Amino acid sequence: MTASPVDTGQSGGTLADQAYRAVSDRLVTLRIRPGEPLNDERIAAELGFGRTPVREALKRLEHERLIVSYPRRGTFATEVQIADLGHISEVRKELEPLAARIAAQRAGKDDRAALDRLLARLADVSDSGTTDLIRLDMAVHRALYAATRNPYLEDTLIRYDNLATRIWCLFLDRLPGLAGHVHEHGPLLRAVIDADAEKAEALAAAHVEGFEAAIRGVI
Structure with missing residues (x-):
């Protein structure tokens, strides 16, 4: 450790x-x-x-x-149970788009500045190692959740993102394009920064669906 x-x-x-x-x-x-x-x-x-x-x-x-x-x-x-993927995805498909929409509507000046810094970091993901990419992915999610200004939604999503990330890490050696998966957060961050709630919601939904599809593609 x-x-x-x-x-x-x-x-x-x-x-x-x-x-x-x-x-x-x-x-x-x-x-x-x-x-x-x-x-x-x-x-x-x-x-x-x-x-x-x-x-x-x-x-x-x-x-x-x-x-x-x-x-x-x-x-x-705890063991990582791939059978839990469906249950976790059911929750995330509902709450991740909701969080993205709310973040776009409620994010304050400091929130948008933090998201803008993460957007800059995403520009260099191709040069990042696996561990750094995972940490950046988690940091992006945490910043988006915090921008909702809803501590209950934030805590819930952190919990489910943690569980989803464990599944992702279990299959890292079989999943191609980790940098691309992380980089696709860019348009989502931009939509939240620009207060485009509808676009942010749609991008978040697509991201969660893409995550589940990628995992199911290798199991």
Whole structure:
């Protein structure tokens, strides 16, 4: 566990928040492999935190289905179940377009500036490594969700994007065009920045559908 958490613009917070982001990042990108055991004492030592914030973070991660605890057995990263793809996609097909439309309508000056910076980063994705591309993809989603100014919608979508990204990472070696998948966020970001709610909604819907189709194409 040595990589830095994904840059989502949510630095700081309580120690439990920081521990959550650090461990969540490793679980989502499969640096902690599915089925791998997690030990709160070891994690606390590696992160430089006490065990209490780490335990709080693990409780949150269990609620989000990223880890599972068994009495007398311990805590483990959840397995990635490809059978869950349909369930996850059902939710994302409804909420991702909604979030994009709302973000285009509600995003403030700071939100649009953050999205504009991400748009600039997307211009260089062809030179990025796999890990950087995944982190950029996650950062784009987080920024769009934050721009909705709806914390309940934001939290829900982060949870489902995490689960979808785990599935994506599981098949990375069989999925072509990761850079292209990430780069297609460009028009979506531009639509939100330009307050074009209808276009943003349509692009988000197409992105989620394309994601599911790509996964189903290799399983």
